[in-house]
Amino acid sequence: MKTIVAKFGGSSLASAAQFRKVGAILAADPARRFVVASAPGKRDSGDTKVTDLLYRCYDAAAAGEDFAPVLDRIRARFSDIARELGVAFDLEGELAAVEGQLRAGPRRDYMASRGEYLNSKLLAAWLGWPFLDAADCVRFTPEGAFDAETTQDLLSRALAGLDRAVIPGFYGADATGAIHTFSRGGSDVSGSLAARAAGADLYENWTDVSGVLFTDPRIVRNARPIQYITYRELRELSYMGASVLHEDAVFPVRRAGIPINIRNTNRPQDPGTLIVAALPEGTETVPVTGVAGRKGFAAVLVEKSLMNSEIGFAARLLNIFAQNGVPFEHCPTGIDTMSVVVSEAAFAPHREEILAALREQLKPDRVQLEEDLALIAVVGHGMVANKGIAARILGAVTAAGVNIRMIDQGSSELNIILGIDAADYETAVRGIYTEFYGE
Numbered sequence: 078m079k080t081i082v083a084k085f086g087g088s089s090l091a092s093a094a095q096f097r098k099v100g101a102i103l104a105a106d107p108a109r110r111f112v113v114a115s116a117p118g119k120r121d122s123g124d125t126k127v128t129d130l131l132y133r134c135y136d137a138a139a140a141g142e143d144f145a146p147v148l149d150r151i152r153a154r155f156s157d158i159a160r161e162l163g164v165a166f167d168l169e170g171e172l173a174a175v176e177g178q179l180r181a182g183p184r185r186d187y188m189a190s191r192g193e194y195l196n197s198k199l200l201a202a203w204l205g206w207p208f209l210d211a212a213d214c215v216r217f218t219p220e221g222a223f224d225a226e227t228t229q230d231l232l233s234r235a236l237a238g239l240d241r242a243v244i245p246g247f248y249g250a251d252a253t254g255a256i257h258t259f260s261r262g263g264s265d266v267s268g269s270l271a272a273r274a275a276g277a278d279l280y281e282n283w284t285d286v287s288g289v290l291f292t293d294p295r296i297v298r299n300a301r302p303i304q305y306i307t308y309r310e311l312r313e314l315s316y317m318g319a320s321v322l323h324e325d326a327v328f329p330v331r332r333a334g335i336p337i338n339i340r341n342t343n344r345p346q347d348p349g350t351l352i353v354a355a356l357p358e359g360t361e362t363v364p365v366t367g368v369a370g371r372k373g374f375a376a377v378l379v380e381k382s383l384m385n386s387e388i389g390f391a392a393r394l395l396n397i398f399a400q401n402g403v404p405f406e407h408c409p410t411g412i413d414t415m416s417v418v419v420s421e422a423a424f425a426p427h428r429e430e431i432l433a434a435l436r437e438q439l440k441p442d443r444v445q446l447e448e449d450l451a452l453i454a455v456v457g458h459g460m461v462a463n464k465g466i467a468a469r470i471l472g473a474v475t476a477a478g479v480n481i482r483m484i485d486q487g488s489s490e491l492n493i494i495l496g497i498d499a500a501d502y503e504t505a506v507r508g509i510y511t512e513f514y515g516e
């Protein structure tokens with residue numbers, strides 16, 4: 078029989094009404110044998126995610142403040158769902174354990190993980206399915222680094238013994254049982270790990286949009302859904318800020334060749350986006366697959382005549398950043414210029430040392446720092462090779478009145494990166510969308 082791993086995100090499990098939609102989706106296809114669940118998310122735009130409440134509760138406890146009011150809000154989220162669904166669930170017993178931990182010496186990752194833990198227990202009880210605790214089969218090192226090999230081993234053995242299961246996303250544990258989490262949005266990674274460990278035919282990722290959209294729907298309201306996208310394209314988009322799927326969720330299933338299907342829990346009739354290694358034969362190729370971006374970058378431009386004949390110049394330049402522990406994002410070069418684009422958060426604490434070292438060690442003609450930049454990645458197969466498309470992108474951004482400060486054509490022929498002022502970010506994205514898909 079086919080096996081599908083279905084991950085449901087926070088908004089898909091935010092209330093009893095959402096649980097019922099999830100129940101109907103599972104009942105519609107018995108191949109959906111393994112469910113990975115998130116903590117309850119927002120019920121509407123003014124709501125707070127349970128994970129955020131848990132972090133707040135931890136902060137209060139760690140500061141020696143009264144955490145009871147926040148814990149009560151968390152209690153209410155779960156008890157509302159349990160009551161409306163009529164599930165017998167020992168919420169008080171579970172929360173007593175959480176409270177005991179908070180009093181004994183709060184641990185941040187443990188607290189954060191309880192949203193997924195409790196929601197999965199609740200879902201399992203309601204469905205009448207077994208609960209498989211991620212603490213027993215998703216392994217981290219004591220330092221909090223994810224251990225892929227041990228996880229694959231533990232998780233595949235656990236799933237092989239089960240017909241069905243609900244598994245909490247977002248966390249795992251080290252060999253001593255101490256809980257560690259992935260970064261925010263990490264239930265997507267857990268779902269991908271479960272799909273690989275189950276040898277699934279498909280990894281379904283159920284969320285609140287009908288697939289990966291051409292761009293962030295908060296910038297372009299009716300951005301069109303993408304029907305097919307390759308793992309590589311999606312990795313570029315999610316790394317650059319398309320937050321619909323965690324950037325690390327692609328690796329486990331990509332290695333195993335398992336397609337990912339992004340689906341909408343609120344519109345299960347929509348086909349969503351299929352993420353695959355290569356587009357199926359005959360798929361209509363689109364000029365640009367998608368656009369994503371992020372703010373918070375700085376660019377350091379170094380100019381020196383005859384730079385390119387100075388052997389080892391680029392290596393020495395990048396080494397100055399490396400020695401300060403600052404990774405670089407992009408590095409567009411000209412004949413006598415080289416720009417190093419870095420995240421402002423990583424760069425700011427080392428700004429003065431790096432600028433001084435560049436001047437001293439490289440003796441450049443000029444060093445120029447540009448801050449408050451946004452990067453936009455325009456992603457699509459073969460786009461870079463097609464000069465006409467690159468020209469349309471640049472023309473659209475310029476016509477929108479945005480000054481392009483940097484252009485980097487990825488060597489993968491998969492993306493074009495534009496650097497612009499952060500304040501121009503939304504305008505530039507809308508300009509590109511309109512150029513290819515109209516208003």
Ligand code: ADP
Pocket residue numbers: 085086087088089115118262283284285286288289290291292293294295318319320321322
């Ligand atoms: P979940 O809780 O289901 O994991 P997320 O909030 O993590 O859901 O991800 C879905 C959200 O990602 C969407 O509601 C949307 O606001 C945002 N998003 C950002 N960029 C994109 C994009 N290119 N396509 C679709 N959604 C996007």
Ligand code: ASP
Pocket residue numbers: 086087115116126128129192246247260261262263264265
């Ligand atoms: N609940 C976690 C978060 O809010 C993980 C997730 O939803 O994927 O980040």
Ligand code: MG
Pocket residue numbers: 086262265320321322323
């Ligand atoms: Mg998410």
